[in-house]
Amino acid sequence: MMRVFARCIFACLMVCCLAEGAAAQQAAPAAKPKKKPAADVQADQAKKKAAQAKKRKARAAARKKAAEMAEEAAQAAIKLQQANLVNQFHPQYERLFKVELAFVKRICKLSDEQQKQLSELAGPALINIAGGNVAGDAAKLRVVQQQVAVRRRGIPANPRKNVQKAIANLLEEHFSENFAATYQNEIDARNESHKRASALFLVGFLDERLVLTEEQRTKLTDVLMRTWQDDWFRAIRYMRSNNHYFPTVPDRSVSKHLTPRQKLIWRGIQKVNFGRNHNEGFDVGNVVVDDFEIVAPKPDQEDPVDADAEAADSE
Secondary structure (H helix, E strand, O other): OOHHHHHHHHHHHHHHHHHHHHHHHHHHHOOOOOOOOOOHHHHHHHHHHHHHHHHHHHHHHHHHHHHHHHHHHHHHHHHOOOOOOOHHHHHHHHHHHHHHHHHHHHHHHHHHHHHHHHHHHHHHHHHHHHOOOOOOOOHHHHHHHHHHHHHHHHOOOHOOOOOOHHHHHHHHHHOOOOHHHHHHHHHHHHHHHHHHHHHHHHHHHHHHHHOOHHHHHHHHHHHHOOOOHHHHHHHHHHHHHOOOOOEEHHHHHOOOOOEEEEEHHHHHHHEEEOOOOOOOOOOOOOOOOOOOOOOOOOOOOOOOHHHHHHHHHHH
């Protein structure tokens, strides 16, 4: 009993002490927090701003580094794509260049000095047209990639036109307008002759099956000449070994010159679009006149992109 009584007294004393402490806290006025000096506040704000500025600078440096790395990657991709283009198409374009330059030599009656000058000018033009005229930026990279994709699917139907244009530009810029005009007249005459010979070939194909009259042959030749498409040249190359098909010429243009019986046979002839092959447009025939040498840097010895960059730096 004494032990229990002692515990009760101790508990009462504790309650009284806690009550007095709470009353004292309520009676005492609350202590106000001390204000920092203005100089310390300004120093803290300056430190905070400096830390934020440092973070912004670090982020800007990281973005700049990433942009530089992306640009380097783009440059490397451009050079790789360019090298692939040049190495793949340089030999084929070189053959076309030599044939066309041989024509220029004869029709323009070039002197030895003029031949030497044109030979030196043709070298860079050959590299450029084969894929080497690519500036070092991302936009041009997309152009190169598109060129590669197009050439993998099937190169343009007549790359000779690109060569002829490049040579005509050289003649006009570095020689005389007379040379350029003479060469252009030769191109036009050759194209017209090629077109007429091809049209006569197709009319001969129809004549074997439809037994055309002289008047019909003349009218059909004129129709094909007026509506000629360069894709039909490709059809003729295939028809030499497989004469069961005919290019997709305008049906109405042909059928209106035929008799009812001939129209039935004409409708039975299968018309198709002939696909492209990888080397199409680079053929120059069995007899090649290429006695014109080109002074050109090897594609694997000189990088046109690097050369352009060095020229820009020197300026």
